[in-house]
Amino acid sequence: MTKILITAAGSYGDIAPYTGVGARLRDAGHDVALATHDAYAPLVQAAGLEFRHLPADPRASRPAPGPRPRSASPDSKRDLMRKAAAFIRELGGGIADAARDDTELLLLSTTTAPLGRHLAEARDIPSLGLSLVPNAPTGDFAPVVGGARSLGRWGNRTAGRLSLRIVDRLFKDATRDLRTRLGLPPATPRTVRRRAEAALWPVLHGFSEVLVPRPADWRTGLDVVGNWWPWHAPDAQLPPAVEDFLAAGPPPVFIGFGSMAGGEGERLSSLAVRALRRAKVRGILQSGWAGLTTEHTRQDPDILTVGEVPHALLFPRMSAVVHHCGAGTTAAGLRAKVPTVPVPVTADQPFWAARLASLGAATTPIPFKDLAADDAVTRLADALTKATTDPAHRDRATEAAHRLATEDGTGAVTEAVARLTT
Structure with missing residues (x-):
């Protein structure tokens, strides 16, 4: 020892x-x-x-x-x-x-x-x-x-x-x-x-x-x-509220920015909700450091906010994942066989976003700064539609997942x- x-x-x-x-x-x-x-x-x-x-x-x-x-x-x-x-x-x-x-x-x-x-x-x-x-x-x-x-x-x-x-x-x-x-x-x-x-x-x-x-x-x-995958208990399960939400409709889209964009929660939450509605898909927002929330949409049965939930359990149940492209989240999306909509913020994230896109497992990256533009909702909604309807992205992610498994x-x-x- x-x-x-x-x-x-x-x-x-x-x-x-x-x-x-x-x-x-x-x-x-x-x-x-x-x-x-x-x-x-x-x-x-x-x-x-x-x-x-x-x-x-x-x-x-x-x-x-x-x-x-x-x-x-x-x-x-x-x-x-x-x-x-x-x-x-x-x-x-x-x-x-x-x-x-x-x-x-x-x-x-x-x-x-x-x-x-x-x-x-x-x-x-x-x-x-x-x-x-x-x-x-x-x-x-x-x-x-x-x-x-x-x-x-x-x-x-x-x-x-x-x-x-x-x-x-x-x-x-x-x-x-x-x-x-x-x-x-x-x-x-x-x-x-x-x-x-x-x-x-x-x-x-x-x-x-x-x-x-x-x-x-x-x-x-x-x-x-x-x-190196984060540890989680072998018998770990998603919270009941998440399971109930997943059972209530088709696979949703995950949206989260991890430790990025602290203090931007209200603006990003509003943008995410509008993009999800325009793309006509359900969504799960992970609060993270940004503080994403659906407080203003309590009555919307198609959108849910969650805290820390293991990506290994949640991502395979999604139709696509929107995230900042940190190294771990990038790998988790591939492992789950789901397409990514990359929204890189800083540091190494643009690098990983470009790698996902070149692999064909992601849509064209949307730099985080572009989410402040007038057309941000349209761009994000279009990317959500492409990620959830174009089978090529899921096929490439699935191929990558099979290699990761070895x-x-x-x-x-x-x-x-x-x-x-x-």
Whole structure:
């Protein structure tokens, strides 16, 4: 038995996949703790894992919702960088507190890896990267946080290296503080990162090659292993109110924006309801951070609002899913064999939205900022109609689901852990 600490920070989609990884490792006989924010303690404990506290509020580092100019002002970019750096700096101290003296192995998410590597160095214990996005430079595509447009092979690689330097800058203060606390000699984030790359530090990527084939120009040690699905109880069921709604009519459309668009609930709810009615389809709105609600349509029997419901249970019952295209939600839609209407907001979401569309499992993406346009209801309604009536989208999603079913992402993590601990 190995005492393993998994560290993950961010929103629900950044945390939930690691509950599935942790549960699989626990079943293999390991002692597993997952360190994350307090809001996710019930999620961690329900999976049978030990919860450990990480500080910082992921909402504080998010950009404001709503329409944004194509090129944000220097002041707004600097403000966002300051918020992100402050979040990371607070996180650094928490990671040091979460790792106890008997920790034997660190499993580090993308957000926590630049901090966790210092901890592994100080404790002289092995570590393994577990990433939900492809963030190593490649000629195959531009950095995922830069959108979906390719810059050509040379441009993609150059932009990828620049993206890593920006991340290094964000971690500068946190790195200085953490290395001082751990009694390590001074070193910049870039120096530590390049040491890891030179040592072929292993990183497993928890997504499917159905969407992102492993780039041939990636170094040894970077592997794509398949999705890590959030844990849920084997006997889990949908709430009775949801089952009653599903039984009352044809399969509805799911609409949700996860941890995006905080404070936009009233506007987005009204837009969603009008689009559903125009497309003549039933709908389930997931409240999320946006606070979607159907309070103003209580008498409408064709629309329901839900809170947190496992996508693995809900999505297969839908006729289509409308979402922001976070990595986990993107995979969940494919796994459920249903078409997607992508509404990407920021970060890696335009990348995943474009991947779904190129696969044929989604309609043309509607950028979130476009939902503020005068024709937003029409565009969303047209996309809903296409997603629910064109069989080609469902056929492509079904083909992808069959490939996903052959992959065992958490099994690959278990095998990697065995190699590191024997």
